[in-house]
Amino acid sequence: MDPPPPRSRGVNEALAQPLPATAVPREAESFEALYERTFPRVYAYVASLLRDRAGAEDVTAQAFERAYRKRRGYRASRGTVEAWLFGIARNAALDELRRRKRRATLETEPEDLGAPSLDDHAETALRREVVRAALARLDGHERDLVALKFQGGLSNTEIAEALGLSESNVATKLHRTVTKLREACREAA
């Protein structure tokens, strides 16, 4: 199995270190590099929001295509390229969710994205179920925050840029959500 993609750095580290030159999608090659670096995380984030593999694939492809078309509109002064890309992905995912709500065809539980694999240990599988049960008790905004942080791998600064909030606000919300999640896990366990 390939090594996991590098996570976005923590708040302090992200502020201390300059943005790599390849992070700016000015040319097709740079965009490819950005794609290589972020694709698994973008997909994971979108899939966590939609909880539907086919929909996640469509929306991920759509998000990258939108980002490609808009790449000249990216301004480094407004935030990191990851925040910009996840903002696009988030908008695409939310649009998809709204479409689904309008159609009201997805009333049933969506496909289980992370069905336990055969090689999962029983303890791991159990813990996963507990976490999922806890996640299910969060509201949409909290799930979005968790997905951006843990599936998207964004730093608090980047989440703040993607959501249009202040960094301290994101930190507070994240802490509250994690606390709620932990309590929900305790109850579920």
Add this chain to the structure above:
Amino acid sequence: MKQPNRRGAQPERRSGEHRRLDTDTDLAVLEAALREGRVTAADPAERELQELALALEADTPEPRPAFAEQLSKRVEAGFPRTGRAARARGGARRRLAGLRRPRRLLPALAVAATLLIALAVAVPLLSRDQTTGGSSVSAPSTGESADDAAPLQRESRSGMSQTPSPVPPTGTGTGQDFDPKRGQRSIERSASLSLEAPGAELDRLAEGVARVADRQRGFVLRSSVSSGEESGGGSLDLRVPADRLRDTLRDLSALGKVRSRSESGQDVTATVVTASDRLESARAERASLLRRLRRAGSDSQAETLRQRLDANAIEIRRLRSDLRSLRLRTDYAGITVSLSDESRSGDTLGGPTDSTQDALDDAVGSLQASLNFLLRALGTLLPLGLVLAATVAGGRALVRGRRESALA
């Protein structure tokens, strides 16, 4: 900064500072686990938090290899459009090209806008200068060039004295109902000149003015000159033949520093013609009365005719006087020369100080005009901009709110 009992404490009893510390500590613990990929904390509560973070991260959905490969190819190809979508996009792009073009032409548009603003500022200023320039002609203190700028040159070209005159014509004979083809025009000309000289030379200057009038076959109608440390100055009213007005002004301008100069003309042809016609009629009437007097049959009839002849004689005298006065006014131009002590006036036309002062005044005036224009433009654009900004912000908030509603 470990706080052993913080997890067990009642959240509502903690201060805001403690809550912030909890948040920072928890998030730091969480970040450490995500960074290291394993549980690093010794504290059971922190371990629990790190385990949760790792569990959440481990539950990350992974894309299908086929989908990843397919999307990679599309990225490499630059997301090519195919079929109808490409055609539709092509049409939209062509339509949008028209909108994008102005962006490329932005520098040219900016230059054009600047020129327009400059024109908008300069035209009123120039027109104002022309309006005031007729009544006060800036001229160098000496030399022929002073005459070159004389409005009378324009007047002689136009043939109508009112054209260059900034002063509204006064009197009865404005010539509005007069046929211009009927004989030579009679124009009453006048000029005023303000000269400066040192206080001690004012007398000599006044003599020079009189000499110029004499040399040009004119005369001094009235003069008043005073000299002294307190109030030096004076004025002279000259009459010079109308055809020598320009030469006279030139000579007068050479006598001292010209502070201001103005010239005006008024067409009195209609008044002259009317007076001539009436005089001719009066004379014809007199001849008729004399003939009738010779043929008078009675004394009373003769007496009546004599009385009418007396009245006629008075009328003829009055008309002759009017005509004489009119001819004097048109044959001779009136020049009012004002003399002043240059040490009492701050600036003089034509001098270096004057031109610098003028330039400064012009600069301040231009700046004021520009500011006024900017203020007016701001007065219009600012509310429009605010409305536009509010609309855009409102639109964005609406779209954002509608999107966020999907998470509710």
